[in-house]
Amino acid sequence: MELCSFLTLNSFITDPLTHNFMRKALLMSSLVAAVCGFLSSYLTLKGWALMGDAVSHSVMPGVVVAYALGLPFSLGAFIFGVGSVALIGFIKQKSRVKEDTVIGLVFTGFFALGIVLVSKIKSNIDLHSILFGSPLGISLSDVKQTIFISLLVVILLSIFRKDLMLYCFDPRHAKTVGINVFFLHYLLLTCLSLAAVVGLQSVGIILVVAMLITPGATAYLLTDKFDNMTVISVLSAIISSLIGIYISFWFDLETGGSIVLAQTFIFLFAFLFAPRYGIFKLKKFFAGYK
Amino acid sequence: METINYQNFRIDAENICVDYNGKVALYDANLRLKPGQICGLVGMNGAGKTTFFNALTGFVSISKGKIRINGESVRSAQKDQTIAYVPQNEGIDSQFPISVWDVVMMGRYGSMNIFRCPRESDVQAVKDAIERVDLAEHLSTPIGNLSGGQRKRTFLARAIAQRASILLLDEPFSGVDIRTEKLISELFIQFKNEGKTILLSTHDMIHVREFCDLVLLINKTVVAYGETSEVFTPENITTTFGGISPDFLFGPES
Incomplete structure (x- = not known):
């Protein structure tokens, strides 16, 4: 019976939708994917992939402290996310240690603090679900918060889309024509921290890191236009979430891991077959036939 | 006492200093440019050319001195798209x-x-x-x-x-083809006639003689500043480039 229903594509797609937890998982992952995919194109171009990694790990102690004090998670995450970046900048400036080393040093420190705090402070925060997420076991209040923060980030990024592009491309020109570069810098960091919070509650830190890096890299190989890059990045993030969740449902696999693997395969496909920038330059190949 | 009307100057930098975490990149630098003037900024790598540009655009803040753009602050120049x-x-x-x-x-x-x-x-x-x-x-x-x-x-x-009424150009002639070089030099003449003020950094001494009314030689501070014909001398160039003679730098013809 199981095999029969699997063989028809229709039920392959609709069967999981009959479960409430699956509908929620699909919605949440798509939201997180949209937010992270949007951010990802900026991080890729700004050369901030490692920064995305750092911030998404560094928000962890903030979440725990916020929980202990009864504050919103996003506030704690924001403070620690931005704090980690400020600390990275400070250490880099005041010592001879190189930037990538400083980033690694700071975020592992913050993350360790988070782990120690979780073990000390009695809370309902489960370390495994923070790391790897539990998209299949999300509460209703989490859903509401995720929707709210995701919309907020997408709206902010949409409003300042062009300014952020300019900031990534040529911050000196932005400053020269009176655009507030300081504001844009912290806007990007704020959105990054918020994306980490959203992801952390539903899909886990590891997945957030992957979602912040891979979709942007995939899109970068596929287009020469910034707007297209954003769209491709968001779509590839959402599509890989859907593929990952369905595969994890049908084959009983870890959900977060399946999503990341789907993303990685999409990237590999672009890496090999991207029309202009792939290993096998398909554009040239087909041009040869004309 | 003579009073200076700062409105007359497009750029007026007075004794500006810039340091990055205590390391001095530029000190006591002065520059005054009027509308329609083209000034060459000449110095070695690390002499503070880019720092000078950054200070004028407000991309780095100065630790001492004063910059006026059309008699106003750098911030209002940014708002007005002046530079x-x-x-x-x-x-x-x-x-x-x-x-x-x-x-x-x-x-x-x-x-x-x-x-x-x-x-x-x-x-x-x-x-x-x-x-x-x-x-x-x-x-x-x-x-x-x-x-x-x-x-x-x-x-x-x-x-x-x-x-913009002020153009800052960082090495406008480096790595460009002949066609572009010709087009840029034509544009310079047009800009000058339109009353724009141009400050350009260059390594090419021939370009300085060709286009620049004024030249500013710097090595962390101003070595010499004035009319190109007066200031752009082998002695000054030697001082700017840390004792290396212009013959060695640019060949015997220069």
């Missing part, structure tokens, strides 16, 4: 997924609304600017597919579209 900066080719990410049109449109951002929606006048300004630098057939070309000279012209078009 345009044309970067070195090496200073930008040539793989950034962006077209010529979008780069030139960035020159208009400062005067647009918060969503940066181009108005009719912005579109026209961008079109005109792109035509002036002879890139009309490359409107939608990604900058990654342009030659070094075409990329340089794209950024010049951005400065033109910005309608």
Whole structure:
């Protein structure tokens, strides 16, 4: 019976939708994917992939402290996310240690603090679900918060889309024509921290890191236009979430891991077959036939 | 006592100092430029040329001294789009997924609304600017597919579209083809006639003699400043380049 229903594509797609937890998982992952995919194109171009990694790990102690004090998670995450970046900048400036080393040093420190705090402070925060997420076991209040923060980030990024592009491309020109570069810098960091919070509650830190890096890299190989890059990045993030969740449902696999693997395969496909920038330059190949 | 009318100067930098975490990059530097003047900024690598540009655009803050642009602060110059900066080719990410049109449109951002929606006048300004630098057939070309000279012209078009009265150009002639070089020198004459003030850094001594009314020789501070014919002497150049003679630097003809 199981095999029969699997063989028809229709039920392959609709069967999981009959479960409430699956509908929620699909919605949440798509939201997180949209937010992270949007951010990802900026991080890729700004050369901030490692920064995305750092911030998404560094928000962890903030979440725990916020929980202990009864504050919103996003506030704690924001403070620690931005704090980690400020600390990275400070250490880099005041010592001879190189930037990538400083980033690694700071975020592992913050993350360790988070782990120690979780073990000390009695809370309902489960370390495994923070790391790897539990998209299949999300509460209703989490859903509401995720929707709210995701919309907020997408709206902010949409409003300042062009300014952020300019900031990534040529911050000196932005400053020269009176655009507030300081504001844009912290806007990007704020959105990054918020994306980490959203992801952390539903899909886990590891997945957030992957979602912040891979979709942007995939899109970068596929287009020469910034707007297209954003769209491709968001779509590839959402599509890989859907593929990952369905595969994890049908084959009983870890959900977060399946999503990341789907993303990685999409990237590999672009890496090999991207029309202009792939290993096998398909554009040239087909041009040869004309 | 003589009173100076600062309004007469497009750029007036007085005893400016810039340091990065205690390391002095530039000290006691002075510069005064009027409308229609072209000034060459000459010095070794690390002599503070880029720092000087950064101070004038407000990209770094000065630790001492005063900068007035049209008699006003750097901040109000930023608001008024008074200064345009044309970067070195090496200073930008040539793989950034962006077209010529979008780069030139960035020159208009400062005067647009918060969503940066181009108005009719912005579109026209961008079109005109792109035509002036002879890139009309490359409107939608990604900058990654342009030659070094075409990329340089794209950024010049951005400065033109910005309608700035002061142009700062970092090595405008490095890595460009003959065609671009000719076009840039023609533009310089037009800019001068339009009353724009130009400050350009260069390694090429022939260009200094050819275009610059004034020259500013720097090595962390001002070594010499004045009319090119008076100041651009072998002795001054030797001092600027740390004791190396101009013959050695640029060949016996210079």
